Amino acid sequence: MTDRPTLDELTAGVPFARRHIGLTAADRQKMLSTVGYDSVDALLRAAVPASIWLDEPLDLPAAGTEASVTAELRAYAGRNKPMAQMIGLGYHDTITPPVIRRNVLENPSWYTAYTPYQPEISQGRLEALLTYQTMVEDLTGLPIANASLLDEATAAAEAMTLARRSSKAPKDAAFLVDSDVLPQTRAVVGTRADGLGIKLVDADLSAGLPDGDFFGVLVQYPGASGVVRDITDIVTQAHARQALVAVAADLLALTLLRTPGEFGADIAVGSSQRFGVPLMFGGPHAGYLSVRDGLQRMLPGRLVGVSKDADGAPAYRLALQTREQHIRREKATSNICTAQVLLANIAAFYAAWHGPEGLRLIAQRAHRYAAVLAAGLRNAGFQIEHESFFDTILVRTRGKAAHYVAAAAQRGINLRQAGDDLVGIACDETTTSERIAAVWSAFGVSDVDIAALDTATGDGLPEPLLRQSDYLRHEVFHSHRSETAMMRFLRGLAAKDYGLDRGMIPLGSCTMKLNAAVEMEPVSWPEFAGIHPLAPAEQTGGYAALVADLETWLAEATGYDAVSLQPNSGAQGELAGLLAIRAYHDANGDHHRDICLIPSSAHGTNAASAVMAGMKVVVVKCDDDGNVDLAHLRETLDKHRDDVAALMITYPSTHGVYEQAVAEVCAAVHDAGGQVYVDGANLNALLGVAKPGRFGGDVSHLNLHKTFCIPHGGGGPGVGPVAVRAHLADYLPGRGAVGPIAAAANGSAGILPISWAYLRLMGPDGLRAATGSAVLAANYLARRLSGHFPVLYSGTDGLVAHECILDLRPITKATGVTVDDVAKRLIDYGFHAPTMSFPVAGTLMVEPTESEDLAELDRFVAAMVAIKAEIDRVGAGEWPKDDNPLVNAPHTSATLAEDWSHPYDRQLAAFPAGVRPATKYWPPVRRIDGAYGDRNLVCSCPAPEAFED
Structure with missing residues (x-):
């Protein structure tokens, strides 16, 4: 058998690039015929300027197989050493409930979805984010929170700029940072301040505010050292000097302690990491930011609000979108365009899973272990730096800090060395009696009756600072205690959404391509x-x-x-x-x-x-x-x-x-x-x-x-x-x-292993093939659709790159049908809309990516052609401009059950050409009124009764 494959070829199997790239060889030939080129290479050489063309291949490792790349990553993982992590400093071990890990973190319905700019098909993730906002608002005691920021340090930097915009202090006033703020937060705030020309002043605020003009103050609660202190005087003094106060607060601690809002703080920032999000070597973690009333229109990032749809039913959307950078540009108050939605959702579901009682128990557990740990060390002659603390203690070691940290590491526990004399120890949700005994052992303490010590030891939380107010009262935090209920809740939210697991998301400039399971594992x-x-x-x-x-x-x-x-x-x-x-x-x-x-x-x-x-x-x-x-x-x-x-x-x-x-x-x-x-x-x-x-x-x-x-x-x-x-x-x-x-x-x-795996799986040839397939797909769509929707810009030989802009402005002028109408009608056809009105108002920017196959590309073409035919019927007067399938889109299942008085039939509304009833995606709401939501800003979970009708 002369054509018999070699053992190497048999072992390699199907190259991963063929799994990642949706187009087959036959698909490419058909598409090349439409575009007018003999090969993908010829197409690329025609499109890409010769002056920048790369002749030599990329010097990258050759493509590996899924099995071999997974084995390489296993070997890398084996070079990391998981320990009992008691370092603290804003990062704490936590337990991700398996029902959330499997149904959210590892579920493509959640991780392949896009930013919810098309709210009608994003109701599930918007509801989850509203739950997150409500959680943050309740725990911080401040009425308005955003839908997450990149991390705690970024949130603090954003709080500084928010305070600068909002304070009435003199223009040359400084920003005051307490000496007990997390060091990584101080460093990032410093970088941001340097870029903006803001003066920072560091001070120990336990002695009060120093002299000088300040527009804002940042204080940590509990402090980086672990201390819990009353910040009433800091807030009072700052306000008297026209400065705003931002409190970087631990959300878990706030289940037991007075809130920043109850102290009168203007802003609260922090991380939601310890609410079920793994440590992940530092990220990704969802930062949070909440503000007092009056500051909501200064809020950076994204804000989910409640509006209403065309039937008057409550519906979720991103609110106050005029703050987005593509509108305000150099006048934007922040450059943040990405949130941490997936991680914020996990934190929100963690709060819903445990509820207020469960969260309080977790917080009490962390605190009690810290208190008992401190008592055992104190009884053995060690000095504990602070009498009041939540979950972190500082231990004086008579200059032997390195010795005790090393002794704990030998027992599988990481502690924090804070200089020659101090050791920091943080307890968390995963702390056990056995771990506390191991820490004592590292300090030379043995034979402690932990149960008796627990009975004899008081709390380390100051009585005047204990929280008296309720929190997480909304039904969402009380309704999903069994795994069955939680599983169905998560499944129900995912069913409302549209992700790559449902179909193509042809968003220009956003590259919504395959996220392969082997990369995600x-x-x-x-x-x-x-x-x-x-x-x-x-x-x-x-x-x-x-x-x-x-x-x-x-x-x-x-x-x-x-x-x-x-x-x-x-x-x-x-x-x-x-x-x-x-x-x-x-x-x-x-x-x-x-x-x-x-x-x-x-x-x-x-x-x-x-x-x-x-x-x-x-x-x-x-x-x-x-x-x-x-x-x-x-x-x-x-x-x-x-x-x-x-x-x-x-x-x-x-x-x-x-x-x-x-x-x-x-x-x-x-x-x-x-x-x-x-x-x-x-x-x-x-x-x-x-x-x-x-x-x-x-x-x-x-x-x-x-x-x-x-x-x-x-x-x-x-x-x-x-x-x-x-x-x-x-x-x-x-x-x-x-x-x-x-x-x-x-x-x-x-999440860096994902990109590592992608590069390792594709190799240099696969990466170039992906580029060629993306450019071919975009030019194929542009050629197929140009007779129906003008392609606004093109380069050499009428070619585009990996995306194309369809110009709807002439159509809108002639018929009144807008880019929004086309976007919403695409939902009825089973598609997420392309990017709307960017970079040119009144246009759609389409990017098919290399991951889609020809059948999906042709389905999109057919949908757009059919929509153009519907537009023509509006233009011809066959349907009224205010009552047609486009202006009424999207159509929900409930819409079809109502008395029908439209000049088009139900079949056309819900099952236009190419849409199969068996696989139909049903949007949960009709078109949402954005302006109403901005005028009537509601950004926490409404009562369930609001949805009864």
Whole structure:
């Protein structure tokens, strides 16, 4: 048998790339025929400028099999050493209820969903986020919370800028940070303050506020040292001096202690990590931020509110969307565009699973173990630093701190060394009597009757600070105590939503591609999930190797020299890159270079990030073809030649084309003394064919949650590493010249195995094939749909990159049918809408990704063609402009059961051509009234009676 496969070929089996890429060889040939090219390579060479074309293959490991890559990751995981983590400092071990781990964290219905900008098909995740907001509001005693932030440190930095905008203190007033704030929080706040030119003052606030003008105060409660203290005087003094008070509070502690709101605080921030979210070497974890009444319109990030649908029924949506960066741009109050939705949902469900009584028991358990631990050490002659504490104690060791920490490590327990004399020990949900005995043993204490000591030991919580108010009174926190009830609750929420598990999400600029199960599996492994971010290096060898691999591979794939994985969102990556540019100019004595040039088509976060980095935004026009207007760029560079710090450009462009002059644009900026920031949002169209670091980029951020397969999770987690040329390497976050941009050294390290596995499984050939398939799919859709909806921008030979913009403005002008109408009608056809009105109002930006097969692409084409036929019937007067399938979309099942008086039939409403009744997705609500929700802001769980009708 001359054609018999070799053993190696038989062992390898079907390459993973064939599983990831939806198109078969036959699909590609059919699509190439439609587009007019003989091969994918020919298509790419026609679309991509020859000046940036990459001739050599990527120098990456060859593709592995699913089995071999899983084995490699198992080996890396084995180099991590899970321990009993009693380090604390804002990170605590917790137990993820299996019903939540299996049905949410490991469920594609939850992790493949997109940000809920289409609320009618996002009611499940919006309800979960509203539950999260309600939980935070109740526990902090403040009436309004957002739908999560990236981590506790980021939340504190956002609180600082919120206070600056809201305070009536003098413009040159400083921000006051208590000395007992978590060190990682202080560091991130410092980075943000430096970018904005805000003066920070550090002080021990136990002695009161120092002299001077302050616009805000940040205090930790309980403190990083573990101490619990009354902050009434701090709040009173701060308010008397026109400063706002932000309290970084432990949510679990707030089940036992007076709330920030009861102290009169203006803002509360913190982390919800210990509510069922694994340690994950520091992330991803959902930070929280809540505010007093009057500050809600200053709130950063996303806010879920209750509005009503077309039938008047309550419905959830993102509220106050005018705060989003794509609208406010350089006037945005924050550059945050990503939340931590998946992790916030887990925390919310954890609270619903345990309820107020269960949470209180967990908090009491952590506190009682800490109290008994302290008593045993005190009885043995050790000095405990504080009389009042929640779950963390500081032990004086007569200069032997390192000895006792090492002795505990030998017993499988990590403690925190706080100098030569102090050891910090934090108890949590997982603490047991056996673990307490092991800690005593490390300190040379033995033969303690723990039960008797428990009976004889009082609490360490001050009586005046004990919480008296109720919390978590809403029915959602009392209705799901059995696993059956919780399982059905989670299933019911997921059934309301649309994720990649249902069908294509063709969102331009967002790259909603396959998140393969083999890539996702390691996230839940204890060797990755159970590692504290401050664990000793000898316990984290697997993470170190994985991070080193990823940094090397991402640098090679993009043409840069150094990479930091720390930024935990694309916006954070932008900020890190711009701070690096600013620090580089400062180091060269070019302090005056503070202008950031941004094309008019750019992502809204670009302008917001530039402002956060202390730069001034100057907009560069785009020409009629959607490219950077070279004449206007040169004119602008001439005008600001001595002051240009950077140009931010997205490539391929935000308009979805490969700009032919990109190398010329970069060279012009360099000639003016500026640096070039290439936004990596569209890297899905570049891997294997061009490298930003080679064609003129000095720095880029890379969206791992787009190009490298980390799931969007309903709006987070995201990871936005920053990659730089060699001259900027010393200015990466946390490496000296620029402070950290996230709380943990490696950001959301717990999900890095996903991108590691994707790169390892695809190999250089697979990555290039993915790029080719994405570009082919986009051009196929553009060609198929251009006769029905004009394609707004195209490049050489009428080609687009990995996405295309359909122009509905002429249709709207002629018929009154809007881009919103088409988006909502697509729901009836079983699709998530493309990106609406970005980057051009009145358009749809479509990105099919390489993961979809030809049948799904053709189904989308058929739906869009059918919708255009419906639009034509409106335009012809066959259906009234105010009563037709488009303006009434989406149609719910309840709608069909009502008396029908519309000029089109029920069949057309719910089962248009191509929609099979057996697989029909039914939206739970009709079209939602956004304006009503903003006028009548309700951002906590309404009573169940609101939904009875």
